[in-house]
Amino acid sequence: xxxxxxxxxPQEAASRLLDGDLQLEQSSCSQIDQEKxxxxxxxxxxxxxxxTGGISIDITxxxxxxxENEPCHSxxxxxxxxxxxxxxxxxxxxxxxxxxxxxxVAIAASVALVAVLGVNTMPQQNSPAIxxxxxxxxxxxxxxVAPVSFSSEQPALQQAEQGIRDLQQQxxxxxxxxxxxxxxxxxxxxxxxxxxxxxxxxxx
Amino acid sequence: MRLLACILGLFLAxxxxxxxxxxxxxxxxxxxxxxxxxxxxxxxxxxxxxGMEPYRWVHAKHNNKELELLSLLNGAGLEIVxxxxxxxxxxxQSTPYSVRTDSIAGPIPEIxxxxxxxxxEHYDFVLGGKGRIAGRPAQLVRVESxxxxxxxxxxxxxxxSSLLLKAAYVTQQGELLEQLQLTHISVTPxxxxxxxxxxxxxFPTPLPALELSKDETAQxxxxxxxxxxxxxxxxxxxxxxxxxNELADYxxxxxxLVDVSVFVQRPLPGQRPSGALSSGATTVYVHNSGAxxxxxxxxxxxxxxxxxxxxxxxxx
Numbered sequence: 315x316x317x318x319x320x321x322x323x324p325q326e327a328a329s330r331l332l333d334g335d336l337q338l339e340q341s342s343c344s345q346i347d348q349e350k351x352x353x354x355x356x357x358x359x360x361x362x363x364x365x366t367g368g369i370s371i372d373i374t375x376x377x378x379x380x381x382e383n384e385p386c387h388s389x390x391x392x393x394x395x396x397x398x399x400x401x402x403x404x405x406x407x408x409x410x411x412x413x414x415x416x417x418x419v420a421i422a423a424s425v426a427l428v429a430v431l432g433v434n435t436m437p438q439q440n441s442p443a444i445x446x447x448x449x450x451x452x453x454x455x456x457x458x459v460a461p462v463s464f465s466s467e468q469p470a471l472q473q474a475e476q477g478i479r480d481l482q483q484q485x486x487x488x489x490x491x492x493x494x495x496x497x498x499x500x501x502x503x504x505x506x507x508x509x510x511x512x513x514x515x516x517x518x
Numbered sequence: 519m520r521l522l523a524c525i526l527g528l529f530l531a532x533x534x535x536x537x538x539x540x541x542x543x544x545x546x547x548x549x550x551x552x553x554x555x556x557x558x559x560x561x562x563x564x565x566x567x568x569g570m571e572p573y574r575w576v577h578a579k580h581n582n583k584e585l586e587l588l589s590l591l592n593g594a595g596l597e598i599v600x601x602x603x604x605x606x607x608x609x610x611q612s613t614p615y616s617v618r619t620d621s622i623a624g625p626i627p628e629i630x631x632x633x634x635x636x637x638x639e640h641y642d643f644v645l646g647g648k649g650r651i652a653g654r655p656a657q658l659v660r661v662e663s664x665x666x667x668x669x670x671x672x673x674x675x676x677x678x679s680s681l682l683l684k685a686a687y688v689t690q691q692g693e694l695l696e697q698l699q700l701t702h703i704s705v706t707p708x709x710x711x712x713x714x715x716x717x718x719x720x721f722p723t724p725l726p727a728l729e730l731s732k733d734e735t736a737q738x739x740x741x742x743x744x745x746x747x748x749x750x751x752x753x754x755x756x757x758x759x760x761x762x763n764e765l766a767d768y769x770x771x772x773x774x775l776v777d778v779s780v781f782v783q784r785p786l787p788g789q790r791p792s793g794a795l796s797s798g799a800t801t802v803y804v805h806n807s808g809a810x811x812x813x814x815x816x817x818x819x820x821x822x823x824x825x826x827x828x829x830x831x832x833x834x
Binding site for chain 2: 502504508
């Protein structure tokens, strides 16, 4: 029996350990993968919780998968910027060496832009010129800092619609940011254009 | 005798008119000189519809070098630093980069601090009334578009220091769309410590010399049938957008005062109506023409953006 134990996979050992099949001792501890053990324990907790609710479906696999896909639930109990960090991943940089605190409040630029746009889309009643214009249906974001990919439990159809709207909002955010960036070089380009034209005129 | 009086009257009228234009021009020139030569520390807010953005703006001239810092104080922030003709942009979520240009592209159109005379072809400079802004006596100068397709830009200039105190995008009907208002300004004989630090800092190597990249293929992909008077193509290419990685045929136009971007993209799924979004003076018009989407972004009226977007066609 003990010999067999040594050859079993760490997963099995961990599983058996949790089930109380195996004694917790040094030999069994050495076999298990710490990370996996913690995950199994978590799965166990989740399962027990659902069982009190009366449902007994095997959700081990999905929970494991979900946990694997979960990007940043650090133990330290991150602040609410978790969802945003998921978007920005590798791109978060220090704003500047002498203004460090600023970078810590970084929100996704798209979010900020869309929020700003979202809030300002109410049709203006007292300007007839704008009334004639079709105004895009856009969801005003309360508070301004809801993640772009925010989704709650909604019927599938609504969710699909929401998805398209999100896509459009994301696109609008991207367009506004791109316009902002491109217009930074506009003046320099204009100067160059002017200089070139003057040069060609001189040649003539 | 009556004829003589009439001629004299006409002459006087044109004379005063000419004088007015000169002094509005002169005021703008004085402002440009002041903004480039004084040491000042200012705070201002930009009001866009219901939104508000506070900025800090510090400028100094030290050993014949211009030092300038503009930072957005709310949210994730944005910091723009200029040392003479090197402008560096620090943004959250992207590596800082530098551009070789002699003015910061901030909320105020940079041409107004440079050769505003170049605008005279498509805008009129008109003197407005006097008032008190940010605790200082100010003179209004209106930069008015010669046609209805663009907004006007109004500036309130300090009559003593010639510095800018307030600015606004105004519709042809006289409605203030986006206002920039100084809340505090101090002019000092010595440059601020914070700016002197900049001389010791290292900046990213500037982007390669800007090319007037008018990509032939992108240009021949689409025909932009209509643009307001005075707009010229500065740039056209095909590139991926930073945020959502979508491919777009991109065109940048400018009339000197305002920039307009035109994007042609693959259509998004679903039935979506065309429409406009606006925040302050910035308009985003999304036009769904079936096989492709055209989006126009810029500080222009929604109707102008709509006309531009709808004029985009495949070349025959």
